Amino acid sequence: MIDIRSLTYxxxxxxxxxxxxxxxxxRQLYEWLHVHTKxxxxxxxxxxxxxxxxxxxxxxxxxxxxxxxxxxxxxxxxKYLFRLSDNHMVESxxxxxxxxxxxxxxxxxGCRMGxxxxxxxxxxxxxxxxxxxxxxxxxxxxxxxLAEKKGDEEPRIDHVVIxxxxxxxxxxxxxxxxxxxxxxxxxxxLSIRNITVSTCGIVPRIYELxxxxxGLTLALSLHASSQEKREKLMPIASTYPLDEVMEACDxxxxxxxxxxxxxxxxxxxxxxxxxxxDGLLGLLAxxxxxxxxxxxxxxxxxxxxxxxMKAARDFQHKLEKNGINVTIRRSMGADIDGACGxxxxxxxxxx
Ligand code: SF4
Numbered sequence: 135m136i137d138i139r140s141l142t143y144x145x146x147x148x149x150x151x152x153x154x155x156x157x158x159x160x161r162q163l164y165e166w167l168h169v170h171t172k173x174x175x176x177x178x179x180x181x182x183x184x185x186x187x188x189x190x191x192x193x194x195x196x197x198x199x200x201x202x203x204x205x206x207x208x209x210x211x212x213k214y215l216f217r218l219s220d221n222h223m224v225e226s227x228x229x230x231x232x233x234x235x236x237x238x239x240x241x242x243x244g245c246r247m248g249x250x251x252x253x254x255x256x257x258x259x260x261x262x263x264x265x266x267x268x269x270x271x272x273x274x275x276x277x278x279x280l281a282e283k284k285g286d287e288e289p290r291i292d293h294v295v296i297x298x299x300x301x302x303x304x305x306x307x308x309x310x311x312x313x314x315x316x317x318x319x320x321x322x323x324l325s326i327r328n329i330t331v332s333t334c335g336i337v338p339r340i341y342e343l344x345x346x347x348x349g350l351t352l353a354l355s356l357h358a359s360s361q362e363k364r365e366k367l368m369p370i371a372s373t374y375p376l377d378e379v380m381e382a383c384d385x386x387x388x389x390x391x392x393x394x395x396x397x398x399x400x401x402x403x404x405x406x407x408x409x410x411x412d413g414l415l416g417l418l419a420x421x422x423x424x425x426x427x428x429x430x431x432x433x434x435x436x437x438x439x440x441x442x443m444k445a446a447r448d449f450q451h452k453l454e455k456n457g458i459n460v461t462i463r464r465s466m467g468a469d470i471d472g473a474c475g476x477x478x479x480x481x482x483x484x485x
Contacts, residue, residue, distance in 0.1 A: 138193040139167055139266030142314050143321075153188055161320070163189075168321030171273035173197045194219070196266035198274040211466040212278070216271060218243070222260055225298055226271040228279075228291070229466045235279070236293040239271040241309060242300025247334050248369045249355070251399055253433045254299040263300070265311040271298075272316070294324060297332040297353070303339035313348065326350050332397065337374040340382040344389040352386050353395040353426075354379065358405050359413025367405070380417060387422065394423045399430045400449065402441040411452045418458055425453065425460040 141149060143164050150160040159181070166178040175186040175195065189195075201223065202215040212228040227238040245252070246259035272291055279289035294316065296302045302309045309331070316324050332353040333340065343352065358364035364371040371379075383394050396418065400406050418425060427450060429440035441449070446462055453460045 135192070135194045137196050137264050137266045138163075138189065139196045139269060140264045140308075140311065142311060143318060149193070153185075153192065155185055155188075159185060164320055167195075168269070168315060168318065171276055171322075173199075173274075173277065196264060196270045198267070198270040200274065200278070203278070206466070209466060212275070214271070214275060216274060218263075218267060224263065224267070224271065226275060227298070227466075228275045231293075234292040235289065236295060237272045237275055237291045238295045238297050239268055240298030240300050241268060241296055241302040241305050245300050246304070247301050249334060249357075250367050251357070251401060251430055251433070251436060251438050259300070259304070262305040262308055265308045265315060268296075268308070268312040269315060272322075291322075292324065293328045293330075295330040295332070295353075297330070301334055301336065302331050303333045303336040303343070306339055306342070310346075313350070330395065334368055334370050335374050335379040335382075336370070337378050337382045340379075340386055344382075344386040347390055349390060349392060351392055351395055352383070352390075353397050354383050355399075356396045356417075356425075357399050359410055359417055363405060363410075367401075376417075384421075394421070396423055396425045397428060398425060399428045400441055400446055401430045401438045402445070404438065406441045406445060406449050408452075411449065414453060414458065415456050419456060423459065425458055427460060427462045429462070 136149065138146070138149070143160070146164055147157050147160040150163065151157060162180055163178070166172045166181075172178060174197065175181070175189055178186065196219070198216040198218070200214045201217045204213045206212070210230045214226045214228070216224050216226060218224065222243045224240040224243060226240060229236045229238065240263065242262050243260040244257050245255040248255045248258075272294060276289070276291055279291075283289055296309070313326070313329065316322055316329070317326050326349045330351040330353050331343075332355060334355045340352070355368070357367050361371065361376045364376050386392070387394050398405070398414070414425065427446060429443075429446050430438050432439055440446070450460050450462055
């Protein structure tokens with residue numbers, strides 16, 4: 135059955151006409167789905183009962199409800215575990231920054247990239263998420279914000295990062311449909327410049343994305359500065375070697391003018407030494423790029439530990455001194471934190 139929330143506006147018009155309704159019904163329906171982010175047809179008050187019955191019998195409507203919600207007492211960060219219609223689970227996070235509210239969403243159930251430091255990849259990829267399932271993570275968190283709102287001002291999620299479970303470029307078609315809908319001025323109208331897509335380095339897809347010139351920020355999960363080390367941490371590196379990945383990232387910057395973001399999980403004794411500083415300088419010096427250092431979150435299935443904060447700061451300063459634009463990512467929701475993928479693994483076993 136078609137998932138109505140996964141259809142672009144143009145596809146929705148066709149769908150509605152195919153159901154014997156006038157095209158303006160598509161506009162109304164799209165607004166209910168993507169502006170008001172309603173969770174059921176019943177709430178769509180200006181649609182006729184017969185149309186709603188037809189919709190219910192011919193189309194599914196992805197609607198997520200939180201199975202688990204953990205809220206940080208420190209900074210209000212909320213971590214969600216959503217149950218999908220086939221009972222699989224996905225994780226999403228809502229973060230409050232001084233520049234706005236950011237949703238971090240998943241793009242797949244599990245992940246087949248197998249990065250050694252990541253809990254999400256341990257069980258492999260189960261399936262791709264539909265565009266509607268990616269959207270609904272944002273919409274469900276928005277409904278949560280609305281339920282809590284005080285005063286008249288509507289809470290707005292204005293930044294989206296696709297950095298949860300999954301490799302977004304491994305679910306490329308659905309990712310593009312998701313981007314079409316979330317940025318549509320008939321829906322949430324989110325600025326594409328406020329969207330970050332992270333990738334472990336699927337080279338052909340980076341080129342495709344660059345050629346589309348969408349203007350989103352691309353974040354490369356780098357995590358090592360030599361091919362040898364990267365292969366040990368990230369199996370995908372044997373398919374797409376580091377020099378090819380870096381070339382593809384340069385092309386992305388050239389085509390889009392968007393500064394590349396490089397993500398680097400700091401792991402004590404593995405990639406935080408002086409030779410790693412030198413390697414990073416070799417890769418990034420002179421580039422218009424931003425390097426994000428992320429002291430790793432230990433996961434029980436692996437032996438990796440983060441360096442202490444002083445060692446992380448030293449690492450940062452050595453790079454900074456040499457002109458690299460580098461930050462250590464602030465840990466949001468430290469009191470509820472678990473590594474990405476941990477929440478799902480924990481509850482998949484339990485439920
Ligand atoms: S880090 Fe990202 S790409 Fe690698 S296994 Fe985890 S979810 Fe997949």
